[in-house]
Amino acid sequence: xxxxxxxxxxxxxxxxxxxxxxxxxxxxxxxxxxxxxxxxxxxxxxxxxxxxxxxxxxxxxxxxxxxxxxxxxxxxxxxxxxxxxxxxxxxxxxxxxxxxxxxxxxxxxxxxxxxxxxxxxxxxxxxxxxxxxxxxxxxxxxxxxxxxx
Numbered sequence: 211x212x213x214x215x216x217x218x219x220x221x222x223x224x225x226x227x228x229x230x231x232x233x234x235x236x237x238x239x240x241x242x243x244x245x246x247x248x249x250x251x252x253x254x255x256x257x258x259x260x261x262x263x264x265x266x267x268x269x270x271x272x273x274x275x276x277x278x279x280x281x282x283x284x285x286x287x288x289x290x291x292x293x294x295x296x297x298x299x300x301x302x303x304x305x306x307x308x309x310x311x312x313x314x315x316x317x318x319x320x321x322x323x324x325x326x327x328x329x330x331x332x333x334x335x336x337x338x339x340x341x342x343x344x345x346x347x348x349x350x351x352x353x354x355x356x357x358x359x
Contacts, residue, residue, distance in 0.1 A: 214253045214256045214257060215253075217239065217249070218249055218250070218252065218253035218256070219253065220239075221235055221239065221246060221249055221250050221253065222250055222253045222254060222257075224238075225246075225250055226250075232246045232247055232250070233246075252344070255344055256344055256345065259337060259341045259344060259345060262333075262334075262337045263334045263337050263338060264330050264331070264333070264334045266292070266331075266334075268289060268293060271288075271289050271292060271331070272285060272289050274328065274331060275288055275289065275328075275331070278321070278322075278325055278328060279318065279321070283304065283314065284314055284317070284318050286300075286303075286304060287300060287304070287311055287314045287315055287318065288315070288318055288331075288335060290303055290304070291311075291315060291335065291338060291339070292334070292335065292338060295338055295341075295342055295345035295346055296342070296346050297311045297312055297315070297342065315335075315339060318335075319332070319335060319336065319339065322335065
C-alpha cells in the first residue's frame with residue numbers, strides 16, 4: 211500500500227477492508243462518489259501493476275545492467291525509469307529529450323528481450339513501460355519521490 215498515494219491507500223483500505231461506502235468516503239474526503247470510485251480503481255490498478263514488478267535496489271539493478279550494456283547512458287535510462295516511472299523526469303535528469311529517452315528505452319528493451327539471464331529485469335521494465343501513465347507520480351512529487359522503492 212505504500213506504493214500508492216496515502217489518500218488512495220486510505221480510500222482502498224476504508225472501502226475494501228472496513229466496508230465504508232463510496233458515498234461516505236466522498237463526504238470524508240470531500241470528493242464526489244464517482245471521483246472516489248475512480249481513485250479506488252486507480253489505486254487497485256497501481257497495486258496490481260506493482261505486484262508484477264520485481265524489486266531491486268538501485269545498486270543491484272545497475273550492477274546487473276552494467277554487465278550487459280556497454281553504454282552507461284543506456285543503464286541510466288533503465289535504472290531511472292525503474293525508479294521514477296517518468297520519461298520526462300528521466301530526460302531532465304540526463305539533460306536529454308523525452309524522445310531520446312524513449313528511443314533508448316525501446317532499443318534497450320529489444321536487447322534485453324534477447325538476454326535470458328536478464329528476463330526478470332526485462333519483464334519488470336516492460337511492465338513499467340506499458341504502465342507509465344498509471345505509475346507516474348503526481349506533478350510536484352515527481353521530482354521528489356521514487357515510484358518504486
